[in-house]
Amino acid sequence: MGTSVIVIGAGAAGLAAAARLREAGAEPTVIEARPRIGGRIAQEHGFASVPIELGAELIHGEGAATVALAAAAGIALAPVDRYGSLRWAADGPACPLAELPDARRELIAALGATYRGLAQDEPAPDRSLADELRARGFDAEAVAMADVLLAQTCCASVEDLSSADLARELRADRAGPLEFRPVGGYGPLLAWLARGLRIVLGAPATMVRHGPDGVRVIAGGRTYAADACIVTVPVSLLAVERIRFDPPLGPEKREAIAAFRTEPATKLFFRFDRPYWDAGLAYMAHTGLFSRWWTPAHHRPEVPLLCCYITAERARVVDALDDEALRRAALEELATLLGEPAVRSRCTGMLRSAWGADPLALGGYAHLPPGTAGARPALAAPESPWLHFAGEATAYESNPQTVHGAIESGWRAAAACLRLRSP
Ligand SMILES: Cc1cc2nc3c(=O)[nH]c(=O)nc-3n(C[C@H](O)[C@H](O)[C@H](O)COP(=O)(O)OP(=O)(O)OC[C@H]3O[C@@H](n4cnc5c(N)ncnc54)[C@H](O)[C@@H]3O)c2cc1C
Incomplete structure (x- = not known):
């Protein structure tokens, strides 16, 4: 018998973890509260002649894990150069960068260069991206533009986004600058990840008991037992204790959970x-x-x-x-x-x-405010050999807030569970 693992959440992280466990001969069971898989990836098919992505839509980077998975699943990708073809509007219609007044074009370029430069130049002390930009001489108009072009993408206000966490992300994310949309949407990719998995839908987990004898998860009125558990629910739900843990989570984990904000x-x-x-x-x-x-x-x-x-x-x-x-x-x-x-x-x-x-x-997805940049690895750390955490917010070695970051976090937690029975 392989290691049995309960994976809570059938989003990108949970499905990736379960697929990896199954490939390695373990026995994963995915427990999902919704009546569908996908989590923050969801499609609507009746509104237009193409599927509508209600959540995640783009693949960020030619080296993203999702590019390789789409190739394995036979899913075509449509490239899109959003940033290269950006049109910005000051007062009237939006103009391609080449048609903007020199000063505005140079300001947009300077904001991008400063943002990318955070990777080399660790901001100390950790302050908001807005304060970091002000400290580097940018004025209020530039900070307002950075809010749109940089912080909105991170589901945060420019005043509340940790520069140190952004710097970590810029260093860790090796996916590259190109962007794509899966033709037909993300749905087929998730369906491909989910193939052959045991998935229990409509079963919200409410309690996880964990110890050397294994884990017991109460979900949808039933108790599921396994050797280990991977929790992939959004950190916003951990913060409101939608799932209780017995024994309770330790202080480091609770502090990490409390640090995140989800706008x-x-x-x-x-x-x-x-x-x-x-x-x-x-x-x-x-x-x-x-x-x-x-x-x-x-x-x-x-x-x-x-x-x-x-x-x-x-x-x-x-x-x-x-x-x-x-x-x-x-x-x-x-x-x-x-x-x-x-x-x-x-x-x-x-x-x-x-x-x-x-x-x-x-x-949407979680960000870290200034002064809390250590929370991502703390959230990702196993609570015990039997209790693991994955999901986009834990993707400290990749790009959190993305599908590929969530997938890589699931693979990390799956690998940790597989070590449980290694000699
Ligand atoms: C509007 C929007 C746009 C986005 N755009 C992009 C994009 O273009 N590109 C990109 O890469 N990323 C994008 N993202 C981010 C991306 O969607 C997420 O990072 C990723 O899908 C998160 O996957 P996850 O598995 O960590 O979490 P989730 O997808 O949230 O999966 C967690 C699962 O846990 C389930 N769950 C919750 N509580 C319980 C419980 N008690 N018991 C059982 N199950 C439970 C949830 O229902 C969910 O299915 C976007 C997100 C949003 C919201």
């Missing part, structure tokens, strides 16, 4: 009767409320679909708007960004995906 993340999809933009549009941004827009079906320019993705305070504001107010305000900003008033009346449908309202996510 809301909201994706808005707008369908039109035809595209009111050119085929080259991949990504546009400004400092407005609806700050970042892209073409989710970029490789299919005939598909009249746009996505607006906002996080943190902007998402909090937007989440409080009713559909009509939200649609009106978003289309107003979009009309200015595109220089195309027709989009106000030519929208044929809007879809909202608000992760802050999801009880099994409680937000």
Whole structure:
């Protein structure tokens, strides 16, 4: 008999852990609270002629683990050069960088270079990205731009993002700068990871008892026993003690859990009767409320679909708007960004995906505020030889907040479980 392992959570981390365990001859059982696999990867198929990614959408890096997995699964990838083709708007329509006034183009380049430079230049003391930029001479306008171009991607405010954790991420992430979308979405990739696995759906785990005799997990009114357990639920749920542990988690783990913050993340999809933009549009941004827009079906320019993705305070504001107010305000900003008033009346449908309202996510993905950069390895550390933690927030050796980081964290925890029975 191989090592038996209960994996709590059928998101990217949990499925990757279970698949790796199964390949190695162990016996994983995945326990999932939702009636579906995928967690923060979820698709909607009825809204447009392409699947809509309500959560994760892009693969960040040509060397990301997801690129190799997609190749193994026979899933094609569509490249997209979002940052190279960025269009920025100051007052009017969004312009390609080459058409911006020199000063603004140079400012965007300087922000990018400073951000990437954090990798070499460990910020000490750890301070927010905003304070780090101010200390390097950037003004309020530049910090507001960094909030959109750098911090929003991290599901955080620029005022609350640890520079030291960003520096760690920049050093650890070896995936590279290129970006892709899996053609057909992330769904088929997860289905491929899940093939042949024993997965119990609709079973929220509420208690994990752990000790030298193994683990007992209470989920959906049943008790599951195994040699070890990997917990992959979002750290936001650990913080509100959605799962209790017996014996309770130690002080280092509790301190690490408390350090993370998970802000809301909201994706808005707008369908039109035809595209009111050119085929080259991949990504546009400004400092407005609806700050970042892209073409989710970029490789299919005939598909009249746009996505607006906002996080943190902007998402909090937007989440409080009713559909009509939200649609009106978003289309107003979009009309200015595109220089195309027709989009106000030519929208044929809007879809909202608000992760802050999801009880099994409680937000988008977790970030660390200044002064807490040690929390990622502490969250990732095994609590005992029988109790392990994975999930995007634990991906301290990779890029957290991503699918590939979550997958690598699952592989790390699986390897630790496999050592349990090694001589
Ligand atoms: C809007 C949005 C956009 C994103 N865009 C991208 C992107 O473009 N590219 C990218 O790489 N990443 C992106 N991400 C991040 C990416 O989705 C996550 O990093 C990754 O999917 C997290 O995987 P995970 O397994 O760690 O967590 P999850 O996917 O959250 O999986 C955890 C699972 O645990 C389950 N669970 C929770 N509580 C319990 C319980 N008590 N018992 C049993 N099961 C439980 C949950 O239902 C969930 O299925 C995005 C995320 C969001 C929200």
